[in-house]
Amino acid sequence: MLSFYHLHTDDRIDVIYRIGDRYQKSALQRLNYFFRDFRTGDVIGMDPRLLDLLYDLKVALGDPDARYHVLSAYRSPETNTMLRRRSRGVAKNSLHLKGKAMDIRFPDLSTRYLRDTAIELSRGGVGYYPRSNFVHVDTGAVRQWRA
Template sequence: MWERPREVVIHRQATAERHRILLWHPQQGWLRDGYIEACNLLRDVVAGEVRQIDLGLLNMLYAIQSWYLANGVYEPLVVTSGYRNPARNRGIEGAVKNSMHTYGKAADVRVRGLTTTQLWQMSAALRAGGVGYYPGKGFVHIDTGRIRYWQG
């Protein structure tokens, strides 16, 4: 899985953008154009601000998508929140002060065809960072911070 090209299909809910992004290639490593496209897609859409996105987060998105594609779910990752600038983050109910979103290290995601529970279980199984379970809101938070789990 890790030695083949890493491509993700992401749908940004707030803007209806949908991109198939080639991020990494075995002979070339991380691809600049794909990385820039991913950073733009995961931008703070309200503030119109783009920030560098953590490569580990992009790997997590790829791993999650690879898992559910292998299990017969052919849908894009729907990102409801990526990078958030600190000022906007302060205005979001329930957002923590040092949110990983403000560092470009977190995304809130859902996938049509998977329950929130299934997506949460798969994300937690990666043991690659923090995973928040938000069944009432229909998304899973993933980040590249320390390994931890919570329900919101």
């Protein structure tokens, strides 16, 4: 099971997105809507491998029942362009545009520990944003950075 709280919409969701090797279509549809671009309402199909990464990360952290706090998931091109104008830290071809990235934290866990555990999984990109108190994870190439 995965549990999320979206900091911008105040939405919560608890969902079993996969049973064995089978992704649950209705659960994925609910998650796609949950992870929508909260500024525009646009929805995209999120990468199920990102969900697998998030599940495995919770297990590696030792708390499979923990609820992720989500700062950003899917971003529409319009939102990404707007954010790029405001910050140098937003990539032009961000994996958020493809539903392959998420910015997360847990309320009772240091983002440093979250980052270190995500890096140990070696399953994609991991960005550490200590001043903003979140970790970026994605299903792209294995790499890491600090902003």
